[in-house]
Structure formats: structure tokens, C-alpha cells
Amino acid sequence: MYEELLQRYYAKAYQEVLLFADEVINAQPNNNFVCKYRLLRAQSIGGLSGRTGGDRRAYFEALQLVVGECPDTEEATFAQDLLTALNGPVRNMGGAEETEEVEEEVVVWESKPYLTHYFGMLVPVGRGNVEELRATIADFNSEYFASNELRVTANLINRNFQIVLVKDFKRQDYSLDYYEVFTTNTNQLGTINTSGYAVFTISTENYIELFKNKETDSYQRWFEKVYLEGRE
Structure with a gap:
């Protein structure tokens, strides 16, 4: 129901x-x-x-x-x-109708490596069973990251996506270690990793900003440039 x-x-x-x-x-x-x-x-x-x-x-x-x-x-x-x-200022709160002409917002994400981080995955509404995804990720965590006592949550971030979060990681580099193991796993997570879901890690401050501006594409691009390319 x-x-x-x-x-x-x-x-x-x-x-x-x-x-x-x-x-x-x-x-x-x-x-x-x-x-x-x-x-x-x-x-x-x-x-x-x-x-x-x-x-x-x-x-x-x-x-x-x-x-x-x-x-x-x-x-x-x-x-x-x-x-x-x-x-802060809210745009399109609670699923309000979007107008056709919306001024593009300039988003400034901040890199703070020593803040607590989350691992995030965006699941489009209507695609995938989020509860099954949570269970699969929890099993993966139990096998590979049992000592970290990670939690897996899921909620709406906007009307188009639900966000699955794995938390908490004490620092950016710990979250990226998890990201690397997660995205290269072809056993338990093979189906998830070939589903095209956007995945990233995000600091607690940037996560709050993401809720305010809903700029998921902007954050994904910033994450890939600053976190991933910066790590190579």
C-alpha cells in the first residue's frame, strides 16, 4: 500500500x-x-x-x-x-511546478577533504527497487567493510530521483577508497554497476547544498573533476 x-x-x-x-x-x-x-x-x-x-x-x-x-x-x-x-533560498520546494524559463544557478561546491563524507547513488524514480538495492549494498558492506559499521539509507531527493546513501566516512579519502572498491566490484554489485546509476561521494556540507539547489548533474561533474581526476 x-x-x-x-x-x-x-x-x-x-x-x-x-x-x-x-x-x-x-x-x-x-x-x-x-x-x-x-x-x-x-x-x-x-x-x-x-x-x-x-x-x-x-x-x-x-x-x-x-x-x-x-x-x-x-x-x-x-x-x-x-x-x-x-x-536558505529554496527553489521548486516540495515538487512545485517548474517554469519553462529558469535562470541557471551558479553553484559553488567546496572541497573540504577532512569533513565527514557519504557515498551516494541516484536512482531514477520508477527504475530499480530501492529496498533491494539497499539490501544488496548492506550485504556488500558486511563482507568488505564490516568494521566500518556503515549504514545504508534511501530517500527522495527530488521528484525525479531517490538517493541511496552509505554513511559515514570520516574523511574524503576514506570515502573514495570505498567508491573504488564499490565501482570495481563485479560480483555482488555487478548488476548495480552496469545499471548506469550516478555514483559519487559527497561531504556533509555539499550534501546539504545539494538538497537546496537540486543540481545533481552539476555536482556529478564537479565530483568527477575535483575528486576523481584530482586523485589520479
């Missing part, structure tokens, strides 16, 4: 998703997916406020509710990251 509702969210049926999510949250507080419903509810409020030009405070309050009601979950972390990112 949750997956079906998620597809309705992708179809921008925000009001329908909001009403159904509220019904589940109120009637089934012990539902194993209740935090996912809470986050979907918040994102639907964001979509509605973006579409109608309404007050964003309702969106912020819904995200804060996810943080408060779902402590120590990836949904709470995702909501908190959004709240942090939305402190």
Missing part, C-alpha cells in the same frame, strides 16, 4: 496522498511504515504549498513533526536535513 501511495505522490496527487497518510497515521499508529507515511505526508504538504504559493510554515512544521515523532530513524534524519537545507 505504501508503494502505491508513493507512486501517487510521484504523480503529484498531493491532496490524495495527504488524506490517505493522515488516515493511516491516525488509525494505525503502530504500522511498521508509519514514519514513512509521516514523511510522505510532510512532502505532500510541501508539494501543495509550492503549487499554490501558500505559507511554508505548514511544511516546516510537518517536517519537525517527523523529527519529533520518529527519532533515530532515517526519515527523521532526512527531514532534519531538509529543514537545515531550507534555511
